[in-house]
Amino acid sequence: MTVRVQEQTFDLGAEVQAFTLGRDDAGAVVSFTGIVRNTPDGDLERMEMEHYPGMTENALKGIEAEAMKRWNLKDCLIIHRYGTLRPGDLIMMVATASPHRGDAFEAAMFLMDYLKSRAPFWKKEFTTDGAEWVAAKDEDEDALTKW
Amino acid sequence: MIDVLYFAWVRERIGLPKEQVETGATTVAELVEELKAREERYAAAFEDISALRVAVDQELTDFGAPLAGVREVAFFPPMTGG
Numbered sequence: 673m674t675v676r677v678q679e680q681t682f683d684l685g686a687e688v689q690a691f692t693l694g695r696d697d698a699g700a701v702v703s704f705t706g707i708v709r710n711t712p713d714g715d716l717e718r719m720e721m722e723h724y725p726g727m728t729e730n731a732l733k734g735i736e737a738e739a740m741k742r743w744n745l746k747d748c749l750i751i752h753r754y755g756t757l758r759p760g761d762l763i764m765m766v767a768t769a770s771p772h773r774g775d776a777f778e779a780a781m782f783l784m785d786y787l788k789s790r791a792p793f794w795k796k797e798f799t800t801d802g803a804e805w806v807a808a809k810d811e812d813e814d815a816l817t818k819w
Numbered sequence: 820m821i822d823v824l825y826f827a828w829v830r831e832r833i834g835l836p837k838e839q840v841e842t843g844a845t846t847v848a849e850l851v852e853e854l855k856a857r858e859e860r861y862a863a864a865f866e867d868i869s870a871l872r873v874a875v876d877q878e879l880t881d882f883g884a885p886l887a888g889v890r891e892v893a894f895f896p897p898m899t900g901g
Contacts, residue, residue, distance in 0.1 A: 752900065788900050808898065
């Protein structure tokens with residue numbers, strides 16, 4: 673299990689490759705990547721991702737430990753960035769490895785649903801109109817009930 | 820003394836990220852009442868606590884949580900990771 677919280681970007685291909693290669697205990701690797709989406713008007717200049725150092729790492733490790741308990745996983749990885757991000761930038765990724773694909777897909781969904789509303793990150797969007805904190809969505813909170 | 824941390828718009832509204840608070844509060848809710856009584860900026864930040872989340876010693880909890888032996892309390896809006 674690995675958690676990395678970092679300001680700098682990451683090499684998506686290299687991360688998935690390193691996570692996948694050299695293992696013979698898992699038949700399936702699933703990865704998910706979050707990228708900064710522009711506004712419908714295309715006027716997003718940047719996004720500031722704030723976090724709570726210390727609690728962030730612990731919350732993500734806790735979410736990984738819960739996933740390892742619930743599914744037959746051989747490994748999982750969460751990378752999440754903070755700081756200044758621009759449209760198209762990588763924000764975060766998760767990867768899961770399991771003997772069969774069902775567990776890998778489900779655990780990846782679980783990691784995403786939990787880290788969206790249980791890991792202490794906050795997004796502020798800066799557009800040509802000004803700056804605004806991104807509000808949490810009810811559907812993100814509701815997504816947790818299915819687990 | 821307890822370290823009190825603020826994040827996102829709570830930090831902006833109160834105007835600082837962190838402060839040390841000398842408090843006799845026994846729960847998070849009592850601490851909130853003490854802070855609200857200080858100044859208008861606190862009253863504004865804590866006006867609707869249903870819009871806020873709280874962590875005690877870096878664990879998410881609720882406003883009824885006790886403060887005995889606690890080192891750090893953090894207030895912030897619902898999280899938006901991912």
